[in-house]
Amino acid sequence: MDQLNILFFVMALLLFLSVLASRLSARLGMPLLLAFLGVGMLAGEEGLGGIKFDSFTGATLVSQLALAVILLDGGLRTQFSTFRIALKPAAVLATWGVVASVAVLGIFATFFLGVDWKLGLLMAAIVGSTDAAAVFSLLRNSGVRLHQRIQASLELESGLNDPMAILLVTMLISLIMQPQETTALSALAMLVQQLGLGVLFGLVSGKILAWLLARIPLAEGLYAILVASAGLLVFAVCNIFGGSGFLAVYLAGVMVGNARNSSTEHVLTVMDGLAWLAQATMFLVLGLLVTPSQVWETMPSAVVIAAFLMLVARPLAVYTSIKWFRYSRKELAYISWVGLRGAVPVTLAIMPLMSGVPNASLLFNVAFAVVFLSLLIQGTTIPFFARKLDMVLPEKPEPLDIREVWLAKKLSVTMQSFQVAADSQAEHAHPYAMTREPKFRNGRLFALIRNGENVRVGMNTQMQQNDIAWYVLPEEAGESFAEQFAGGELSRQEQEFYGEFVVKPDAKVGDVAFAYGLQVPEEVAGKTLVDAFREYFGDVPVAGDKLYWDGVCVTVRELDEKSNIQSFGLKMPKKEDTEKV
Template sequence: MTGINALFLLTGLLLFISVLASTVSARLGLPLLLLFLGVGMLAGEDGPGGIVFEDFFFASMIGQAALAVILLDGGLRTRVSSFRVALKPAAVLATWGVVGTAALLGVFATWLLDVDWRLGLLLAAIVGSTDAAAVFALLRNSGVRLNERVQATLEIESGANDPMAILLVTALVGMLLQPESASVGGFAWLLTTQLGLGAVLGLAGGWVLSRLMARLSLPEGLYALLILSGGMLVFAATNLLNGSGFLAVYLAGVVVGNRRSHATEHVLRVMDGLAWLAQAGMFVVLGMLVVPSELLDHAWESVAMAVFLMLVARPLAVAIGLWPFRYKRNELAYVSWVGLRGAVPVVLAIFPVVMGVPDSRLLFDVAFAVVLLSLLVQGATVPMAARWLKVEVPPRDEPRDKREVWVDEEAAVDLLEYRVAAGSRAEGRHPDEVADDFEGIGVRCVALVRSGHLHRLTLDTRMIPGDSVWFVAPDELAERIARVFGGTGGELSANASFFGEFVVDPSCLASDLADAYGLDIGADERVKPVGTLLEHRLGRAAVVGDRVQIGAFTLTVREMTDKGVITAIGLKCPALGLIR
């Protein structure tokens, strides 16, 4: 019993320290995942903890289970509309991007380490894919809002590129251990089964889980366990059938997350905590597995590999893969830079060690060092690079909080909370007056909280700065209502520097806009609606933040529906901007 309790104490202590370390992460500007790794390394053989941990098989099992949970949570939060914008380019990066990066880096690694070319390619394949845990965590907690094309590309790529990486590693391990059995046909069949079974079983499993979640009547705490256990069933069953469990569990999460029901909000809240637990546990275990002193034996080779990967191999593979999709140069640069490495390369580096590949410990140490450098350099610069490369868009005007009250299996009422800001259009008004601004659309005030207490609404009630006001309102009005409570006092001025001083209806004719502002456009474009003109000049699917320059004026996509229809366009007039 003493040994079991000591194990529980150690596990709880390491996770407790990891969670406390998260409070330091933002202040230091370091990725939280790097701190989790640091806690594990300090607890390990070379650290103050002095724990000798060399069970690669157990670490691999923990890593794969944790990645399944993280991918499930990432899928739950991925909107289907993201696939409209970035499915094809992300699919190219998830396949060609991994192969191209591995090929370029493999040649470099073979020359640098002076090893067999198969071993060099194996090392490159291990670190060739981006990591879902790192990408999801850093993009969603970096404090920046990227344009949808860039964010969707990175998220879908990281969620879908594991099959190709696993396939390359498996094939190269086979070539090293049993070269006589390796064949192109076997490689192609393995790729087909991995991707095909992963996609089919993932979508089917997600459909079943979403139906169960909507139809079953369970205690609230059990819905998240239903989705978690179901996701792990999909993951394990797909792996047993030689499909990609990682792809399957991600797609299952996408299906469940986009078929909202009365239990969806609760599932998301619980899964968020479970995903953080999985990340913390996985990175702490992987940190304990490494021996820092051994990393120093190959320090300069690891640095050279990381630099070549970040500045040559990944950018070239991204540029070639995304060239047909007309990404801008700054978008290509950012997608290249945020090719974050994390737990996946470390877990993949464990495979050769477990399989007994010669020099596999060298591969593990170099791969781990490359991951550390990627998290330290690329991970810490995610927000700064977004601003420098101008791929971020202003934060949405959003409610402070949002709750769903389900009144039937297929019907829900949205409760939106707003905080009254000084100088806003809401200050000094009765909440019902704000609701009347949206007359006929079902906006009603249900509560006003002042100084932490529920304030009784009377005819004389007037909102003051700091009040929290709750409305029943359709979700599509959330941003419009938020602008009433914003501190700038105007609907456009908060984002005028980015979107422009005026809002243009995309259905109005370009000729009307040209005549009003003196825009220089051709006769064939004058008969088009402004939205159509903008999309024609872009030459690709539009996202919020896309811009078209017409002379001295700038048209910017301001708002869109989930189906990709432009609903508002910003017009920036340089002369008026200077006057302001």
């Protein structure tokens, strides 16, 4: 019993210290995942804790379970609009992009490390795919508002590329251990089986689970347990039948998350905590598993391999995959840079060890070092390069908080709060005056909070700076309503990014050119701005999409909830930013 209590004590203490370390990590600008990894290494055999943990089976079990939970949570928060925006390029990145990256890196590793070509390709396959846990965590907590198409491409790629990485690792292990039984045809059959069953199990199970959530009344706390257990069930069953459990659980989460009702709202809050617990536990265990001295011995080689992966293999894979989808040079550069490696490569690196592949310990240590360097270098510079490459959209006015009160299974009332900024329309105005515009006529003041206390609203009440006003307001009206509470700084940021002039979406390109003295190609002069943008970017434009004509930049400024463009911004760009169309 004492040993069991000691185990509980150690596990709880490590998790507690990891969460506290995450605050320091955030202040230093390092990814939170590194804090969990660092605590595990410090507690390990060669660290201060001296804990000896060498169970690769246990580490694999924890990692697989944690990744399933993380992908389920990521799917729950992925909107269908994300697929409309970036499914095609993300799918190419998740298939051909992984193959191209593995091929280029594998050839380099074979000659650089002086190993057999099969071992070189295996090492490349282990680190060849981006990691969903790292991408979801670091992009969504980067502190910058990324261009939506770029973020969608990166998140979908990380959620979809595991089947290809697992296939390549499995095939290469088989080629090393059982060369006579491994053929290109068997590899292709395995890929089709993994992808096909993953998609089938994910979509069907997701639909069934969403249907159950909408019809089965449960205590609020049980909905998240139902979804988490069902997700793990889908993951396990799909794997048993030879499909990709990772793909299946991610797609199941997407189906459930987009079938919004009172049950799914209860699920999201709890799943967020479960996903953080899964990430913390997974990186703690991987930190305990690794032997720092062995990793340090391989660090010089790992630095070269990581550098080649970041600066050569990944950019080549990205360029050959999605250049044809009209991404700009800067967008390609940013997608190349955010090729984050995380727990998946370390988990894949355990497979050769368990299969008895010669020199498997070298693969594991190099993979771990590459992951550490990726999180340290790429993870810490996500916001910096986003700003440097103009991937950041200006902060937009938005509600301070949003709460939904569900009156029935599919009927809810949305309450939104807004903080009064200095020099805003709301400052010194009556709270009721904010809902006078026709488009806000359904809004109702719920409460006015000042210095943490409720203010009784009378005929002469005026809002002051930093007051928080709560309104019952349709969710889709929140951002435009928030403009009344925003100060001049946000307006200046928007003007700097979009330009001083606002242009209507139905304006003809030729008319805009005539008004501003521009020269535009004859083939676009007769088209409306909306048609020109949709022809170039596809049917789902996003805020921040840009076209340049005769040195003038036209940018999508505002869209409605159905992705219809409402307005464009027009400005003279800097010379170095100009890209002719």
